[in-house]
Amino acid sequence: MSTPTPPSNVNVEVSIKKEKQLVEKMKNKLKNKFTLDSIKPGRINVIVLPNNIVEVSKVAKSICFDQVSSVAGTDFPSDNEFEVVYHVACVSNSRYRNIIIEISTRIKKSETAKPVINSLYNVWRSCDWHEKETHEMLGIVFKGNPELRRVLLPEDWNDIPPLRKDYILPGR
Protein backbone atom coordinates (compact mmCIF):
# COMPACT_ATOMS: atom_id res chain seq x y z
CA MET A 1 0.00 0.00 0.00
CA SER A 2 1.31 3.43 -0.84
CA THR A 3 1.55 6.01 1.91
CA PRO A 4 -0.15 9.35 1.27
CA THR A 5 2.31 12.03 0.22
CA PRO A 6 2.61 14.96 2.62
CA PRO A 7 1.74 18.37 1.14
CA SER A 8 4.79 19.97 -0.37
CA ASN A 9 6.23 23.08 1.26
CA VAL A 10 5.63 25.06 -1.91
CA ASN A 11 1.87 24.68 -1.58
CA VAL A 12 1.86 25.67 2.07
CA GLU A 13 3.92 28.77 1.22
CA VAL A 14 1.40 29.79 -1.44
CA SER A 15 -1.61 29.12 0.77
CA ILE A 16 -0.37 31.43 3.53
CA LYS A 17 0.77 34.25 1.26
CA LYS A 18 -2.13 36.55 2.22
CA GLU A 19 -1.63 35.79 5.89
CA LYS A 20 2.07 36.70 5.66
CA GLN A 21 1.24 39.99 3.94
CA LEU A 22 -1.17 40.86 6.76
CA VAL A 23 1.43 40.08 9.42
CA GLU A 24 3.94 42.30 7.55
CA LYS A 25 1.40 45.13 7.54
CA MET A 26 0.88 44.74 11.27
CA LYS A 27 4.61 44.57 11.92
CA ASN A 28 5.21 47.81 10.01
CA LYS A 29 2.73 49.65 12.16
CA LEU A 30 3.46 48.02 15.49
CA LYS A 31 7.18 47.18 15.44
CA ASN A 32 7.55 44.67 18.29
CA LYS A 33 4.32 45.15 20.21
CA PHE A 34 3.23 41.59 19.44
CA THR A 35 4.76 38.15 18.96
CA LEU A 36 3.68 35.95 16.10
CA ASP A 37 2.84 32.59 17.63
CA SER A 38 1.74 30.64 14.59
CA ILE A 39 0.60 31.23 11.05
CA LYS A 40 -1.47 28.63 9.23
CA PRO A 41 -3.84 28.79 6.26
CA GLY A 42 -6.66 31.03 7.45
CA ARG A 43 -5.35 31.54 10.99
CA ILE A 44 -2.93 34.13 12.35
CA ASN A 45 -2.19 33.76 16.04
CA VAL A 46 -0.50 36.69 17.75
CA ILE A 47 0.44 36.99 21.40
CA VAL A 48 0.34 40.40 23.05
CA LEU A 49 1.00 41.75 26.52
CA PRO A 50 -2.19 42.94 28.25
CA ASN A 51 -0.96 46.55 28.05
CA ASN A 52 -0.64 46.43 24.27
CA ILE A 53 -3.90 44.71 23.41
CA VAL A 54 -5.87 47.85 22.54
CA GLU A 55 -3.15 49.20 20.26
CA VAL A 56 -2.73 45.89 18.42
CA SER A 57 -6.51 45.57 18.03
CA LYS A 58 -6.80 49.04 16.51
CA VAL A 59 -4.24 48.07 13.89
CA ALA A 60 -6.06 44.78 13.22
CA LYS A 61 -9.25 46.76 12.70
CA SER A 62 -7.48 49.19 10.36
CA ILE A 63 -6.54 46.27 8.07
CA CYS A 64 -10.21 45.32 7.76
CA PHE A 65 -10.71 42.84 10.60
CA ASP A 66 -14.03 44.20 11.72
CA GLN A 67 -16.02 41.55 13.60
CA VAL A 68 -15.25 39.60 16.77
CA SER A 69 -16.39 36.00 16.37
CA SER A 70 -15.61 34.86 19.85
CA VAL A 71 -13.84 35.82 23.06
CA ALA A 72 -12.52 32.75 24.82
CA GLY A 73 -11.24 32.84 28.38
CA THR A 74 -9.39 29.85 29.80
CA ASP A 75 -8.05 29.14 33.25
CA PHE A 76 -4.52 27.71 33.46
CA PRO A 77 -3.94 26.98 37.16
CA SER A 78 -0.58 25.29 36.41
CA ASP A 79 0.76 28.59 35.04
CA ASN A 80 -1.24 30.67 37.56
CA GLU A 81 -2.65 32.58 34.59
CA PHE A 82 -5.79 33.29 32.60
CA GLU A 83 -5.69 33.30 28.83
CA VAL A 84 -8.04 35.52 26.84
CA VAL A 85 -8.26 35.05 23.08
CA TYR A 86 -10.16 37.34 20.71
CA HIS A 87 -11.02 35.63 17.42
CA VAL A 88 -11.49 38.41 14.92
CA ALA A 89 -12.92 37.88 11.45
CA CYS A 90 -13.02 40.07 8.39
CA VAL A 91 -16.53 40.43 7.02
CA SER A 92 -16.59 43.52 4.82
CA ASN A 93 -13.62 42.63 2.59
CA SER A 94 -14.15 39.39 0.65
CA ARG A 95 -10.40 38.98 0.08
CA TYR A 96 -9.72 38.23 3.73
CA ARG A 97 -12.97 36.47 4.67
CA ASN A 98 -11.24 33.13 5.10
CA ILE A 99 -8.84 34.51 7.70
CA ILE A 100 -9.20 34.83 11.47
CA ILE A 101 -6.73 36.78 13.57
CA GLU A 102 -6.42 35.31 17.04
CA ILE A 103 -5.20 37.92 19.50
CA SER A 104 -4.27 36.14 22.70
CA THR A 105 -3.00 37.51 25.95
CA ARG A 106 -2.33 36.16 29.43
CA ILE A 107 -3.21 37.74 32.76
CA LYS A 108 -1.44 36.77 35.98
CA LYS A 109 -3.65 35.53 38.80
CA SER A 110 -3.37 37.15 42.18
CA GLU A 111 -4.71 36.13 45.60
CA THR A 112 -5.93 39.59 46.45
CA ALA A 113 -7.04 41.39 43.28
CA LYS A 114 -9.42 40.46 40.48
CA PRO A 115 -7.82 39.82 37.08
CA VAL A 116 -8.21 42.97 34.99
CA ILE A 117 -7.72 43.60 31.28
CA ASN A 118 -8.61 46.51 29.00
CA SER A 119 -11.88 46.01 27.15
CA LEU A 120 -11.85 46.18 23.37
CA TYR A 121 -15.40 47.57 23.28
CA ASN A 122 -14.16 50.85 21.84
CA VAL A 123 -12.46 49.00 18.98
CA TRP A 124 -15.11 46.38 18.21
CA ARG A 125 -18.65 46.73 19.55
CA SER A 126 -19.19 43.09 18.61
CA CYS A 127 -17.03 41.92 21.54
CA ASP A 128 -19.44 43.45 24.09
CA TRP A 129 -21.57 40.39 24.90
CA HIS A 130 -18.66 37.98 24.61
CA GLU A 131 -16.79 40.03 27.22
CA LYS A 132 -19.84 40.02 29.48
CA GLU A 133 -19.93 36.23 29.24
CA THR A 134 -16.20 35.80 29.89
CA HIS A 135 -16.52 38.16 32.85
CA GLU A 136 -19.14 36.09 34.62
CA MET A 137 -17.74 32.68 33.65
CA LEU A 138 -14.13 33.41 34.72
CA GLY A 139 -14.32 36.56 36.81
CA ILE A 140 -12.11 38.58 34.48
CA VAL A 141 -12.85 42.32 34.61
CA PHE A 142 -12.86 44.07 31.23
CA LYS A 143 -12.00 47.68 32.05
CA GLY A 144 -13.94 49.99 29.75
CA ASN A 145 -16.84 47.67 28.91
CA PRO A 146 -19.91 49.85 29.50
CA GLU A 147 -22.00 47.23 31.25
CA LEU A 148 -20.39 44.13 32.76
CA ARG A 149 -23.56 42.59 34.08
CA ARG A 150 -24.56 39.00 34.67
CA VAL A 151 -26.06 37.50 31.52
CA LEU A 152 -26.21 33.72 31.80
CA LEU A 153 -25.74 32.65 35.42
CA PRO A 154 -28.66 32.62 37.87
CA GLU A 155 -29.22 35.86 39.78
CA ASP A 156 -28.52 34.13 43.11
CA TRP A 157 -25.27 32.47 42.01
CA ASN A 158 -22.75 33.11 44.79
CA ASP A 159 -20.08 30.51 44.07
CA ILE A 160 -16.78 31.15 42.27
CA PRO A 161 -16.98 31.72 38.49
CA PRO A 162 -17.84 28.28 37.07
CA LEU A 163 -15.36 27.98 34.23
CA ARG A 164 -12.41 28.30 36.58
CA LYS A 165 -10.71 24.95 37.02
CA ASP A 166 -11.09 25.02 40.81
CA TYR A 167 -14.88 24.99 40.44
CA ILE A 168 -15.90 21.34 40.44
CA LEU A 169 -19.31 20.31 39.11
CA PRO A 170 -21.56 19.08 41.93
CA GLY A 171 -21.37 15.32 42.31
CA ARG A 172 -18.05 14.94 40.46
Add this chain to the structure above:
Amino acid sequence: MINLSVEFDIKGKPSTLSLSIGPQHPGSGHFRLIITVDGDIITDIYPDPGYVHRGTEKMAEYRDYFQNIPHLERPIIIDSTGITLPFCLAIEKLMDKEAPPRAQYLRIIMAELNRIISHLYWLGIYGPFLGHTTMFMWPMGDRELFIDLAEMIGGQRVTFAYTIPGGVRNDMPENFKDKALKIFDHFERRLKEYDDIFINNPITDKRTKGIGVVKKADAIDIGLTGPNLRASNVKSDIRLDEPYCLYDELDIKNNIPVLSEGDCWARMMIRRIELHESMEIIKKALKRIPDGSVKLPFRGAVRVPEGKIFVRTEAARGVMGYYLISDGGKTPYRVKLSVPSFRSIPGMPIALKNVRIGDMPPIYWSFDYWPVEADK
Protein backbone atom coordinates in the same frame (compact mmCIF):
# COMPACT_ATOMS: atom_id res chain seq x y z
CA MET B 1 -30.26 46.39 38.68
CA ILE B 2 -33.48 46.01 36.70
CA ASN B 3 -35.91 48.81 37.33
CA LEU B 4 -39.50 48.21 36.33
CA SER B 5 -41.05 51.56 36.82
CA VAL B 6 -43.38 54.25 35.61
CA GLU B 7 -41.94 57.71 35.05
CA PHE B 8 -44.13 60.75 35.42
CA ASP B 9 -44.00 63.97 33.49
CA ILE B 10 -44.40 67.40 35.10
CA LYS B 11 -48.20 67.26 35.12
CA GLY B 12 -48.07 64.03 37.10
CA LYS B 13 -49.25 61.92 34.19
CA PRO B 14 -47.24 58.80 33.37
CA SER B 15 -45.02 59.31 30.31
CA THR B 16 -42.96 56.15 30.00
CA LEU B 17 -43.51 52.65 31.31
CA SER B 18 -41.15 49.69 31.68
CA LEU B 19 -42.50 46.29 30.73
CA SER B 20 -41.11 42.83 31.17
CA ILE B 21 -41.75 40.73 28.06
CA GLY B 22 -41.07 37.08 28.88
CA PRO B 23 -39.36 35.07 30.19
CA GLN B 24 -42.34 32.78 29.63
CA HIS B 25 -41.66 31.56 26.16
CA PRO B 26 -42.21 34.44 23.74
CA GLY B 27 -42.02 31.96 20.86
CA SER B 28 -39.00 29.74 21.16
CA GLY B 29 -37.79 29.24 24.69
CA HIS B 30 -37.21 31.27 27.78
CA PHE B 31 -35.90 34.75 27.21
CA ARG B 32 -36.86 38.15 28.50
CA LEU B 33 -36.83 41.58 26.94
CA ILE B 34 -37.31 44.51 29.29
CA ILE B 35 -38.61 47.37 27.24
CA THR B 36 -39.55 50.95 28.04
CA VAL B 37 -42.47 52.35 26.11
CA ASP B 38 -43.65 55.88 25.56
CA GLY B 39 -47.25 55.45 24.52
CA ASP B 40 -46.81 52.39 22.33
CA ILE B 41 -43.37 53.37 20.98
CA ILE B 42 -40.46 51.33 22.35
CA THR B 43 -37.75 53.70 23.56
CA ASP B 44 -35.39 51.41 25.43
CA ILE B 45 -34.57 47.71 25.15
CA TYR B 46 -32.72 45.55 27.64
CA PRO B 47 -32.22 41.89 26.60
CA ASP B 48 -32.07 39.51 29.55
CA PRO B 49 -31.02 35.98 28.50
CA GLY B 50 -29.79 33.16 30.74
CA TYR B 51 -33.01 31.40 31.78
CA VAL B 52 -31.95 28.13 30.18
CA HIS B 53 -28.21 28.19 30.90
CA ARG B 54 -26.98 24.73 31.84
CA GLY B 55 -23.21 24.95 31.67
CA THR B 56 -22.62 23.07 28.43
CA GLU B 57 -18.99 24.21 28.20
CA LYS B 58 -18.17 23.15 31.74
CA MET B 59 -19.89 19.78 31.37
CA ALA B 60 -17.98 19.14 28.13
CA GLU B 61 -14.76 19.14 30.16
CA TYR B 62 -15.99 16.06 32.03
CA ARG B 63 -16.86 13.97 28.95
CA ASP B 64 -14.60 12.28 26.44
CA TYR B 65 -14.70 13.28 22.81
CA PHE B 66 -17.30 10.72 21.72
CA GLN B 67 -19.53 11.32 24.74
CA ASN B 68 -19.41 15.02 23.89
CA ILE B 69 -21.21 14.54 20.58
CA PRO B 70 -24.69 13.82 22.02
CA HIS B 71 -23.93 16.26 24.84
CA LEU B 72 -23.04 19.19 22.58
CA GLU B 73 -26.07 18.85 20.33
CA ARG B 74 -28.44 19.59 23.22
CA PRO B 75 -28.30 23.41 22.97
CA ILE B 76 -29.90 23.32 19.54
CA ILE B 77 -31.52 20.02 18.80
CA ILE B 78 -33.33 21.27 15.70
CA ASP B 79 -29.95 21.99 14.08
CA SER B 80 -27.97 19.20 15.69
CA THR B 81 -25.60 18.61 12.76
CA GLY B 82 -24.89 22.33 12.65
CA ILE B 83 -23.60 22.33 16.20
CA THR B 84 -21.73 18.99 16.28
CA LEU B 85 -20.02 19.24 12.87
CA PRO B 86 -17.49 21.97 13.78
CA PHE B 87 -16.59 20.06 16.95
CA CYS B 88 -15.75 16.97 14.89
CA LEU B 89 -13.79 19.08 12.41
CA ALA B 90 -11.80 20.64 15.26
CA ILE B 91 -10.89 17.20 16.64
CA GLU B 92 -9.87 15.96 13.20
CA LYS B 93 -7.73 19.03 12.54
CA LEU B 94 -5.92 18.66 15.87
CA MET B 95 -5.29 14.98 15.05
CA ASP B 96 -4.22 15.95 11.52
CA LYS B 97 -6.68 13.50 10.00
CA GLU B 98 -9.43 13.92 7.46
CA ALA B 99 -12.72 12.08 7.15
CA PRO B 100 -13.18 10.01 3.94
CA PRO B 101 -14.78 11.89 1.00
CA ARG B 102 -18.05 9.95 1.21
CA ALA B 103 -18.38 10.96 4.86
CA GLN B 104 -17.76 14.59 3.95
CA TYR B 105 -20.60 14.48 1.42
CA LEU B 106 -22.90 12.77 3.90
CA ARG B 107 -22.11 15.55 6.37
CA ILE B 108 -23.07 18.14 3.75
CA ILE B 109 -26.35 16.34 3.03
CA MET B 110 -27.19 16.08 6.72
CA ALA B 111 -26.17 19.68 7.47
CA GLU B 112 -28.38 21.00 4.67
CA LEU B 113 -31.29 18.78 5.71
CA ASN B 114 -30.89 20.21 9.20
CA ARG B 115 -30.88 23.73 7.76
CA ILE B 116 -34.23 23.01 6.07
CA ILE B 117 -35.66 21.41 9.23
CA SER B 118 -34.55 24.37 11.30
CA HIS B 119 -35.82 27.01 8.85
CA LEU B 120 -39.20 25.26 8.59
CA TYR B 121 -39.51 25.27 12.37
CA TRP B 122 -38.67 28.97 12.31
CA LEU B 123 -41.24 29.65 9.57
CA GLY B 124 -43.82 27.64 11.50
CA ILE B 125 -43.44 30.00 14.46
CA TYR B 126 -43.14 33.15 12.35
CA GLY B 127 -46.65 32.58 10.95
CA PRO B 128 -48.48 32.86 14.29
CA PHE B 129 -46.24 35.80 15.24
CA LEU B 130 -47.90 37.61 12.33
CA GLY B 131 -51.32 36.18 13.17
CA HIS B 132 -51.27 33.56 10.42
CA THR B 133 -52.09 30.16 11.92
CA THR B 134 -52.08 28.22 8.64
CA MET B 135 -48.40 29.09 8.42
CA PHE B 136 -47.92 27.27 11.69
CA MET B 137 -49.50 24.04 10.47
CA TRP B 138 -48.06 23.81 6.96
CA PRO B 139 -44.34 24.14 7.70
CA MET B 140 -44.63 21.95 10.79
CA GLY B 141 -46.36 19.31 8.70
CA ASP B 142 -43.88 19.50 5.81
CA ARG B 143 -41.01 19.47 8.29
CA GLU B 144 -41.98 15.89 9.09
CA LEU B 145 -41.00 14.86 5.56
CA PHE B 146 -37.49 16.16 6.06
CA ILE B 147 -37.32 14.63 9.53
CA ASP B 148 -38.21 11.30 7.87
CA LEU B 149 -35.32 11.81 5.43
CA ALA B 150 -32.93 12.61 8.27
CA GLU B 151 -34.22 9.57 10.13
CA MET B 152 -33.42 7.37 7.12
CA ILE B 153 -29.77 8.39 7.44
CA GLY B 154 -29.35 9.16 11.12
CA GLY B 155 -31.71 6.64 12.70
CA GLN B 156 -33.23 9.27 15.00
CA ARG B 157 -35.79 11.93 14.29
CA VAL B 158 -34.20 14.98 15.83
CA THR B 159 -31.05 14.35 17.83
CA PHE B 160 -29.16 11.96 15.58
CA ALA B 161 -25.57 12.61 16.79
CA TYR B 162 -24.69 11.62 13.25
CA THR B 163 -21.32 13.26 12.74
CA ILE B 164 -18.56 11.71 14.81
CA PRO B 165 -14.83 12.34 14.94
CA GLY B 166 -13.39 10.70 11.82
CA GLY B 167 -16.55 10.63 9.72
CA VAL B 168 -20.21 9.79 10.20
CA ARG B 169 -21.85 6.95 12.09
CA ASN B 170 -23.27 5.01 9.16
CA ASP B 171 -23.86 5.12 5.44
CA MET B 172 -27.16 6.22 3.91
CA PRO B 173 -29.62 3.58 2.69
CA GLU B 174 -29.76 2.83 -1.03
CA ASN B 175 -33.26 4.20 -1.54
CA PHE B 176 -32.43 7.56 0.09
CA LYS B 177 -31.71 9.35 -3.17
CA ASP B 178 -35.03 8.40 -4.81
CA LYS B 179 -37.04 9.26 -1.74
CA ALA B 180 -35.22 12.57 -1.26
CA LEU B 181 -35.76 13.67 -4.86
CA LYS B 182 -39.43 12.76 -4.63
CA ILE B 183 -39.88 14.80 -1.46
CA PHE B 184 -37.93 17.74 -2.92
CA ASP B 185 -40.25 17.80 -5.96
CA HIS B 186 -43.26 17.78 -3.69
CA PHE B 187 -41.81 20.47 -1.44
CA GLU B 188 -40.93 22.78 -4.36
CA ARG B 189 -44.64 22.79 -5.20
CA ARG B 190 -45.49 23.40 -1.56
CA LEU B 191 -43.08 26.36 -1.44
CA LYS B 192 -45.10 28.01 -4.21
CA GLU B 193 -48.20 27.58 -2.07
CA TYR B 194 -46.31 29.11 0.88
CA ASP B 195 -45.52 32.07 -1.36
CA ASP B 196 -49.14 32.48 -2.38
CA ILE B 197 -50.64 32.26 1.06
CA PHE B 198 -48.00 33.85 3.27
CA ILE B 199 -44.77 35.17 1.75
CA ASN B 200 -46.45 37.36 -0.90
CA ASN B 201 -49.44 38.10 1.28
CA PRO B 202 -50.08 41.89 1.49
CA ILE B 203 -50.54 41.58 5.27
CA THR B 204 -47.12 39.94 5.62
CA ASP B 205 -45.67 42.74 3.50
CA LYS B 206 -47.22 45.41 5.70
CA ARG B 207 -46.04 43.75 8.89
CA THR B 208 -42.45 43.10 7.77
CA LYS B 209 -41.33 45.59 5.10
CA GLY B 210 -39.32 48.48 6.48
CA ILE B 211 -39.78 47.16 10.03
CA GLY B 212 -36.83 46.44 12.32
CA VAL B 213 -34.12 47.64 9.96
CA VAL B 214 -30.49 46.81 10.75
CA LYS B 215 -28.16 48.70 8.39
CA LYS B 216 -25.10 47.02 6.88
CA ALA B 217 -22.59 48.97 8.97
CA ASP B 218 -24.48 48.20 12.19
CA ALA B 219 -24.87 44.53 11.31
CA ILE B 220 -21.11 44.14 10.91
CA ASP B 221 -20.32 46.32 13.89
CA ILE B 222 -22.50 44.52 16.45
CA GLY B 223 -21.49 41.09 15.15
CA LEU B 224 -24.59 39.71 13.43
CA THR B 225 -23.99 36.54 11.48
CA GLY B 226 -25.57 34.09 9.06
CA PRO B 227 -28.94 34.87 7.45
CA ASN B 228 -29.32 38.01 9.59
CA LEU B 229 -26.06 39.39 8.18
CA ARG B 230 -26.86 38.33 4.62
CA ALA B 231 -30.20 40.16 4.92
CA SER B 232 -28.19 43.33 5.55
CA ASN B 233 -26.31 43.09 2.25
CA VAL B 234 -23.15 41.25 3.32
CA LYS B 235 -22.35 38.14 1.30
CA SER B 236 -20.63 36.33 4.13
CA ASP B 237 -21.09 32.59 4.40
CA ILE B 238 -18.45 30.21 5.76
CA ARG B 239 -19.48 27.58 3.19
CA LEU B 240 -18.09 30.00 0.58
CA ASP B 241 -15.45 31.92 2.51
CA GLU B 242 -13.65 29.06 4.19
CA PRO B 243 -15.08 25.88 2.62
CA TYR B 244 -15.15 22.76 4.78
CA CYS B 245 -16.41 19.22 4.03
CA LEU B 246 -15.80 19.56 0.27
CA TYR B 247 -18.37 22.37 -0.15
CA ASP B 248 -15.80 23.84 -2.56
CA GLU B 249 -16.43 20.96 -5.00
CA LEU B 250 -20.13 21.79 -5.26
CA ASP B 251 -19.91 25.30 -6.75
CA ILE B 252 -22.47 26.85 -4.41
CA LYS B 253 -21.66 30.47 -5.26
CA ASN B 254 -25.14 31.05 -6.65
CA ASN B 255 -26.87 29.18 -3.85
CA ILE B 256 -26.14 31.87 -1.23
CA PRO B 257 -28.89 34.51 -1.18
CA VAL B 258 -28.11 38.10 -0.23
CA LEU B 259 -30.63 40.92 0.24
CA SER B 260 -30.01 44.58 0.92
CA GLU B 261 -33.05 45.77 2.89
CA GLY B 262 -31.97 44.63 6.37
CA ASP B 263 -35.59 44.55 7.60
CA CYS B 264 -37.83 41.72 8.86
CA TRP B 265 -38.92 40.99 5.29
CA ALA B 266 -35.31 40.51 4.14
CA ARG B 267 -34.50 38.24 7.08
CA MET B 268 -37.63 36.21 6.29
CA MET B 269 -36.88 36.02 2.56
CA ILE B 270 -33.27 34.87 3.09
CA ARG B 271 -34.60 31.85 4.97
CA ARG B 272 -37.37 31.28 2.46
CA ILE B 273 -34.81 31.25 -0.38
CA GLU B 274 -32.43 29.05 1.61
CA LEU B 275 -35.17 26.42 1.88
CA HIS B 276 -34.96 26.09 -1.89
CA GLU B 277 -31.18 26.49 -2.17
CA SER B 278 -30.42 23.87 0.48
CA MET B 279 -32.39 21.34 -1.55
CA GLU B 280 -30.34 22.34 -4.61
CA ILE B 281 -27.12 21.80 -2.66
CA ILE B 282 -28.29 18.35 -1.53
CA LYS B 283 -29.16 17.48 -5.15
CA LYS B 284 -25.65 18.51 -6.24
CA ALA B 285 -24.13 16.48 -3.40
CA LEU B 286 -26.21 13.40 -4.27
CA LYS B 287 -24.97 13.62 -7.86
CA ARG B 288 -21.31 13.77 -6.91
CA ILE B 289 -21.14 11.60 -3.80
CA PRO B 290 -18.32 9.03 -4.24
CA ASP B 291 -18.27 5.45 -2.99
CA GLY B 292 -16.06 4.41 -0.15
CA SER B 293 -15.88 4.15 3.60
CA VAL B 294 -17.74 6.60 5.84
CA LYS B 295 -15.45 6.75 8.86
CA LEU B 296 -11.90 6.36 9.98
CA PRO B 297 -11.25 3.24 12.05
CA PHE B 298 -11.10 4.87 15.51
CA ARG B 299 -11.28 2.38 18.36
CA GLY B 300 -12.29 3.27 21.90
CA ALA B 301 -11.67 6.75 23.28
CA VAL B 302 -10.10 9.28 20.92
CA ARG B 303 -6.80 10.75 22.10
CA VAL B 304 -6.40 14.24 20.73
CA PRO B 305 -2.84 15.61 20.72
CA GLU B 306 -2.02 18.71 22.72
CA GLY B 307 -3.00 21.90 20.92
CA LYS B 308 -5.59 24.60 20.33
CA ILE B 309 -7.74 25.32 17.36
CA PHE B 310 -10.58 27.60 16.29
CA VAL B 311 -12.96 26.07 13.75
CA ARG B 312 -16.10 27.63 12.31
CA THR B 313 -18.86 26.41 10.05
CA GLU B 314 -22.12 27.82 8.72
CA ALA B 315 -24.99 26.43 10.80
CA ALA B 316 -28.66 27.27 10.15
CA ARG B 317 -28.48 30.44 12.24
CA GLY B 318 -25.00 31.54 11.21
CA VAL B 319 -21.39 31.02 12.15
CA MET B 320 -20.90 28.22 14.63
CA GLY B 321 -17.43 28.48 16.12
CA TYR B 322 -15.53 26.17 18.43
CA TYR B 323 -12.34 27.01 20.26
CA LEU B 324 -10.98 23.67 21.42
CA ILE B 325 -8.00 23.25 23.71
CA SER B 326 -6.63 19.77 24.27
CA ASP B 327 -3.97 18.86 26.82
CA GLY B 328 -3.58 15.39 25.34
CA GLY B 329 -5.94 13.83 27.87
CA LYS B 330 -9.09 11.80 27.50
CA THR B 331 -11.38 14.81 27.84
CA PRO B 332 -11.06 18.27 26.27
CA TYR B 333 -9.30 20.87 28.44
CA ARG B 334 -11.59 23.66 27.24
CA VAL B 335 -14.48 23.83 24.81
CA LYS B 336 -15.58 27.34 23.93
CA LEU B 337 -18.73 27.60 21.87
CA SER B 338 -19.36 30.71 19.84
CA VAL B 339 -23.00 30.34 18.85
CA PRO B 340 -24.91 32.48 16.34
CA SER B 341 -27.97 33.11 18.55
CA PHE B 342 -25.82 34.71 21.24
CA ARG B 343 -24.46 37.01 18.58
CA SER B 344 -27.92 38.15 17.47
CA ILE B 345 -28.84 39.49 20.94
CA PRO B 346 -27.25 42.94 20.35
CA GLY B 347 -29.21 43.18 17.08
CA MET B 348 -32.50 43.41 18.96
CA PRO B 349 -31.96 46.78 20.69
CA ILE B 350 -31.10 48.28 17.30
CA ALA B 351 -34.02 46.74 15.41
CA LEU B 352 -36.56 47.43 18.18
CA LYS B 353 -35.63 51.05 18.84
CA ASN B 354 -38.50 53.46 18.15
CA VAL B 355 -40.91 50.90 16.74
CA ARG B 356 -44.45 50.21 17.89
CA ILE B 357 -44.98 47.57 20.52
CA GLY B 358 -47.15 45.59 18.09
CA ASP B 359 -44.14 45.18 15.81
CA MET B 360 -42.08 43.59 18.54
CA PRO B 361 -43.03 39.91 17.92
CA PRO B 362 -42.23 39.93 14.17
CA ILE B 363 -38.92 41.71 14.82
CA TYR B 364 -37.92 39.45 17.69
CA TRP B 365 -38.56 36.23 15.79
CA SER B 366 -37.10 37.53 12.51
CA PHE B 367 -33.66 37.10 14.12
CA ASP B 368 -34.35 33.36 14.56
CA TYR B 369 -33.08 33.71 18.09
CA TRP B 370 -32.92 30.36 19.89
CA PRO B 371 -32.57 30.98 23.64
CA VAL B 372 -31.28 27.52 24.51
CA GLU B 373 -28.47 27.86 22.00
CA ALA B 374 -27.56 31.36 23.18
CA ASP B 375 -27.59 30.36 26.86
CA LYS B 376 -25.62 27.15 26.28
